[in-house]
Amino acid sequence: MRTSLTLSASIIALLLVQGCNQQAEPQSEPAPAVEPAIVVVEAPEAEDVKADIQSQKGIVMLEGTVRFFDLEGGFWGILTDDGQQILPSNLAKEYQKDGLRLSFSTTEVTDMMTIQQWGILSTLSNIEVIGQVESKGGNPLI
Template sequence: MTSIIQYKGTIKFIELEGGFYGIVTDNNLNLLPSNLTEKYRQNGAIVEFSGKEIKDIKTTQQWGTPFQINDIYLIRPGCKGDISFM
C-alpha cells in the first residue's frame, strides 16, 4: 500500500512532449501530477501538497514520478500558461 506523502515544491512548465506541468520538490524530486487542476497550472508557483506515487504506470512525458495529488495549497502564485519563470 502506498502511503500519503507531504511535500513543498515549485510548479514548472516542462517544454517536452508538447509541454506539461510538473512539480520539483524542495528536496529535488521531479513529480508528474496526474490531476493538477487548471487553477494550479502556474509556472513558478510555490505549493504545499500531499498525495501518493502512482505505481506501475508509463507516461508519454517520460519525466518525473507519476503522482496523484490529494490536497494542495498555493503559497505563492506563478505565471499562467507556458511563460518561462525565473
C-alpha cells in the first residue's frame, strides 16, 4: 500500500509541476468598439456617369467633317473639330460625302493595320448628320 501511495503522490506531484511549467498564453484584449462613421457622398449626374463609363470602354464622342483624301488609292477620313484625324473602318456609304458634318462615337482599333498612313483607325457608332460644309474636292492638303 505504501508503494501505491508513493506512486500516487509522485504522479500528482509530477502533474502539478508539469501544469506550473506550461507558459500561459497571453490573453488578447478585446477590440475596442468601432463607432460607425457617417459619410456624405454626392451622387454624380447621370451624364457624368455615362461619360465615365464610355471613357472606361475607350468610347469617345466627337464631331467632325468627312473628307475624301486622294492618297494611296483614296480613302475617307474625318477631321474632328479638335484637330484629330479619324480613319473610320466602318463609314457607311450614306456618310461618304465630302464636307458632311457628323456627330459620332468612336473606339480606337488597335489590333488591325491599314495601308493608309493617316489618322487613328477607329470604329464609329451613334452616327448623326449635323450639317454640310463646302466640299474640298479630294484635296490631300486639307
